[in-house]
Amino acid sequence: MVFSSTFFLFGFLPAVIIFYFGQRLLFQRKLRNAVLLFFSYLFYLYGAASFLLILILSTLADYLLGLLIERNLKQQNLYLSLSLILNLGLLAYFKYANFFISELNILLLNSGLNPIAWTDVILPIGISFFTFQKLSYVIDVYRRKTPALVNVIDFALYIAMFPQLIAGPIVRFRHIHSQLNGRRESWDFFYTGVMRFCWGLAKKVVIANSCGRIANAIFSLELELLDTKISWLGALAYTLQIYFDFSAYSDMAIGIGLLFGFTFPENFNRPYSAVSITDFWRRWHMTLSRWFRDYLYIPLGGNRQGITRTCLNMAVVCVLCGLWHGANWTFLVWGIYHGSFLVLERITGMRDVSPNKHKVLRRAITLLLVTVGWVLFRSQDISQAIGFIHAMFTVSNIPISYTVSLALNYRDLFFLLAALPIFFLPGNFSGIKALLSPRGPVPLFAGALMILLLVPYCAALIVDGSNSPFIYFKF
């Protein structure tokens, strides 16, 4: 189910609110986690009915393994291994088997051998996110950083909580453990959640989709129809789209969490204000970066085993981060691309330069590098990426094609321009915080406008079919 869909907005979400707060009146919160779990499974059922059982069974398996790890110290390594094999095995099978077999078949065919007969596996939505959440739980229990949960409903809710089930943020167990039973719902939380959700909804439906239509039109062009201006426009449009799309989902997830008293970790911190690639990864998809840092980079040795090993560790993390996004050469190259700059910044010591030194220039260069990286990320294959980047960096002028001219309508251009300030705002500025922090008539008026005008406009855009699913759903 997509947050920006008619059924979610006007069916599912009000139903959850009514049942959640209804049980609060009737059962004094005793069933609040059960209600949320029920709706979370319903949410997953709606989007990936045939995989619900996999989610439930793998959740139960990790629940039991967590308990076993805690209670059988002698065999905790075995149980941890079992959990890793189960989770990474499922992830590898569903996410990478198609890619691996198709590449292998190309090799076999080129070698004159018969290809392997294979029916493509369908990817269960959200598997990358909930697998990482389960792993973080099991590893944290193993490391004794958190106790194993005894209440299976609480544990299942942690894994399957619908706001962040499909596309994050990746919530660590230790961050939410206390909230599972100790959270308090309040009108302040609820209002903040409403605002955050509406903010995210508008970012997604109005801005991200507008930028997306432009980016799609340009990335669909034949390479020979690309010139300098159009390829840059496409790259910028996609740079804006992916940020507004993904951060919108995070906003909505955090907002929905707040409705029910949960505080999820932030996932973005104005990434396009980064002064280096290292800084970018501290601001972009922060929950994923932290996950890789804590569960991969540091166990590999982090930066404690010399510069060579550190660079190698960083490269490994970046390659795996690229592959985490999907089984495609473009994601792999994107990971290597970012990894190279991270290593470069580590070797040259650029990462340690004060953020305020040459700030404007460094922000511009970082943004340029990130934008080029998004071209790799967005392209269908490597050859398209190379052609696109070539068009960006060679001077040419071709009349704008008709399909692109259709996408460059006033509405979508207007919202693309409205999104542009994201490149120039200060690194610590937050629009939603500005809307929520100060108490007074202005933010309330703005909030009222958002609820009364923007939400209906978003609903109109959704029902008129000018909506598309979130980009990160496919990861």
Next chain:
Amino acid sequence: MRKTLSLIFVCILLTPAAVWLIGLNFDLPMARIGLQPPRLYRQALFENEFYLAFDQYVNDSFSLRSPLILAKRWLDHRLFHMTDAADVHIGIDGWLYSRRSIEDYRKDACSDKTDIQWLALELHALEKIIQASGRRFLFLVAPNKSTIYPEFVGNVPQNQSCRHSRLDLLNEAVTAHPLKSLIRLDKLLREEKNSYTLLYERDSTFWNEAGALVAAEAIQQNIADASDDRILDYRPIDVAGRGNLSNLLLGFNLHSDDESVERHTFAGDPDLPRGIVYCDDSVQMFLPYALQMFSRLDVIRSSRLPSMQNGEDLNAYDVILLLKSESELKAFDIDIDKIFSVFEDQAQIPGRYSLDLKTVVPISHIALGVTAEGLEIKSLAAQSALKFESVPASDNNIFRILKLSMDSSHPELMTVHYKTERPYSTSKALKTGLNKVYLPLPLQSSITLHIHPGHWAGLFLLRSAEILEFSDRPVKDDLHPDKLVAAATDLKLEESDTQSQVPEPGADSDEITREDVAVLNTEKAFRPTPFPDDAVALMSEDSIKSASRPTDETQNSLKEADTILEKSTKTARQPASAAPPVEKTPTIVVSDFEDGRIFQRRGQSADIVVSGKYTGAPGAIEARVIRIGTAEVVVPWTVIDADPVNGIFLGVLSQVPQGGWYNVQVRSMLDHSVCSKGRHKWGVGILVATLGQSNMKEWFYTGTSLTSDSLLRRFSRKGWKKLGNRGHAAIAFGNRIIERVGIPVGLLDYAKNGSGLRKEADWGTGYWEDTASGSIYNRFLTGVSRAGGAVEFVIWIQGEADAARGTVTQTEYRASLESFIGNQVRADVDNGSDSKHLPFLIVTMVKRPGGKDKPHQAIRNAQKIVAEHVPDCYLAATTLDLKNLGRQHLSPEAYITMGSRVAQTVLFILGEETYHRGPWVSGMKRLDNRTIDVKIRHRGGTDFTPATGITGWEVIADGTRQPINQVYRHDSETIRITLKNPLPDKAKIHYLYGAMPDTTNPVIDNSTMALPLEEYQGG
């Protein structure tokens, strides 16, 4: 305040539900599908499709949908000067244009140049033959609004390198060689525009009264007597407006009840001519004027001339008008062969002479032989080609058409390549027997034509090749090249047979030797294809195999053929010594059939064309058929080619009995050790074409519980494949037939999801009446051709697309379906059955998940009427009782039932079963004002179930459904309906009516097939 805003937010989320609960209807005519909720049951909860269907339902029936869309579209238009409406372009100063017209405005049609030139050529041919028959022909293109008013289009990039729209290209083509019948409306309208008359409304696609008057006056000047100076005035008639762009922009549903055929009689003046106009929607403002120029005017909305479905008699008209919108130019199809077949006999054609068939030159993979009947052509595969060289083409004085009279041994798709400056290709469907093919010749001094007779091995006989000349002036003698002319109009080869003019390859045709005569007198003289070495190399074993194997894309083989042609043409006139050198030990290689191929039987057997290549001198070639597994000889050694030449052997193995699987083997008659064995299995059996939309396509996809018989195959673009376990309906159907008749069954899978029958029902995936190149129908024909050209049955499961928008009436669908059966399928596909006509099995439209009753019932009624009225057309299965579970398609179990029922119909036609339809309602009897007895007649059964609680019946009086108390079995032939209220005198009774009737407890008979009571509408 925060609490208040939070509550307002929750209220906004709950508003749609509240609106839905109180039943508030905004009553806006917005376009929507009208879906119903999918049925909820336990298993559905774990099926992704259920949630997809539910999501679609929610979107479609969202209570605030109409006002939200209306407001958003209005805002987009007013605030952002844009729209998401796919069919509308917003210009400047409030001008709206249809998006299709903007495609033309972009002047990006250069890639269509060849097609437009060909259109101009066809129009020339049309003009000449119609005028030669004593009629008037006029051709008008209604320019797009953007062509006359480009200044209001706004910022739309034009193609700077092309700078030509299709209309520009057409005008260019007819400027070089004037088309007298063309009235340049674009010119006239531009002139009229200069007088400050508004010719198109700002928010309409089509011209207004003033614009239409310009066209009408131009026609009047052309067809009226000089003395006729009547002033045309606008006499409004009841025509629906299809071009309102404002409404389209706001998302309104532009419903129209226009029929595709309108007949208007103008009572004012019986002396006026009778006319017929082929047109599109641009005709609507033009008609009020045009009616005054004719005593009778028939209006046919069709993109094809003559139209397929209307059966118009072109002989009945004095004037034939062709009025096409500029944006429709590309989608326009003229059937030259059909037009000429109508008019040729009565037309006074100024010149007509035959080409000497001996001038036909073999190019590649082909053997030609002159016989008393004509030129016999042994064509091996798609690469096989012959050519007509230096045929006199057309010029400004004389328009020429090449007419080929050609026998084909099987249905084929002949391809003709015009070797002009911009090469052009056209395809002609050949039927078994005599075909007349008309090829307009372009305006140039002479032309070479390369002809590929077909894609598969086959025998053809070119009986004659004539040039038809049309001229306004007497034909000069020097325009008849002596070398090519025979004096008499009907000159064939009878004379030349005795006087013998068979040249050696490479020799001039008029250099005849006594040896040539001798050769001719022996039997028939095959002239070897002058294979250059590289061409021979190209005909390796692999190429022969691939030639006889269906390729994925016909175009690929044609490209390959072109490559060969290029190479071989250079040496086409080499002497005989250029033929492959004779080797000491001959070799032969049979062209094996594709693995799993099924040949359509004729009676109890089939004639199979066996071909291959040889080297050396193997003498006569024999072939036999053995059964795989038992090695039983099914057909003993039989000579198939007594005198193979040119490295090719080809012949017919007659009377191969039905059954399978088989292997083919060939050998040299002189040396039996020189042999070749086919390795692939093939058989002779029943081919069934499956056409329609998704419920037909799902035959091959839904359900994995059955296992297909080893004799069952599916044929599609990918060739012959086993079905395995997937596809309940296909397996249930095929297995049941194989179980009874024991021979292979091949299902030709050419249904297309979402396809309509008529153009109005084209949702983007095509429609079956479209016969253009690349259309779904053409792909089907190509598939049939690849499968051998003949089938024994056609199954048709379609109608949803035509019913969905409610724009296709019962009459229209019936006319279209009848035409589709008669003028398309039965005309283009060879009848492999014993029936007089190719049996066409209609499965009436299944229960739908949503939609309005009336349009669905209209389609279903039309299907039933067609099944009853068209000979050898059958109502194969009534399927309304089958469960669709609220989805677009049926459940896997329902598909088993559907497949079995259609198989029952096939077995009934084959004489293996005594019935194939369920019981039917034979009458009604009103017992009192609350009780009705429905009398039913059985076919296969004797009784029915359920005894009580029967659903699906509706009693309607005074336009409302009457509450039914109960419906139950009274006796084995009576259903009793009792009503809660007294029934008025007049009432209608429906059983299983509409899009989604209640089929919880339908009437099912006790026959072994458990067939449902057929739907009923009566009073």
